[in-house]
Amino acid sequence: MYALQHYNKRIMGVANLDPRSFYSFAKMHQVIIDLREEVDFPINAIPGSLQLNIKPHEVESTFGDVDKSMPLYLYCSNGIKSKIIAGILAENGFDKIYRLRGGFNAWKRSLKVK
Numbered sequence: 001m002y003a004l005q006h007y008n009k010r011i012m013g014v015a016n017l018d019p020r021s022f023y024s025f026a027k028m029h030q031v032i033i034d035l036r037e038e039v040d041f042p043i044n045a046i047p048g049s050l051q052l053n054i055k056p057h058e059v060e061s062t063f064g065d066v067d068k069s070m071p072l073y074l075y076c077s078n079g080i081k082s083k084i085i086a087g088i089l090a091e092n093g094f095d096k097i098y099r100l101r102g103g104f105n106a107w108k109r110s111l112k113v114k
Helices: 002-007 019-029 056-063 080-091 103-113
Strands: 014-017 032-034 049-051 072-075 097-100
Touching: 014 019, 014 080, 019 072, 019 097, 019 103, 056 080, 072 080, 072 103, 080 097, 080 103, 097 103
Parallel strands: 014 097, 032 049, 032 072, 072 097
Antiparallel strands: none
């Protein structure tokens, strides 16, 4: 239930970016977080991303010591988990959160279009 509350609302401080914009901005800041399962990460990942498979209830303890002004770029498989995690981060004072709209699936589709 907690997760659904974050998914069903628009979140202040969170930008939803298309794959091209996401990667352009993220590579400048170098903090790209892959929220998918560990098994998915070594096979396919956005270049330069760090794998951090956390559950919604683990966000506060995982990011407790992170500078809240640091830009965070999040993606998951389809965009759902990143939206939930982004909402929790925003509630905890992070205000520069960027998500890959559509997740890694959108990323893969964008590579096929080129």
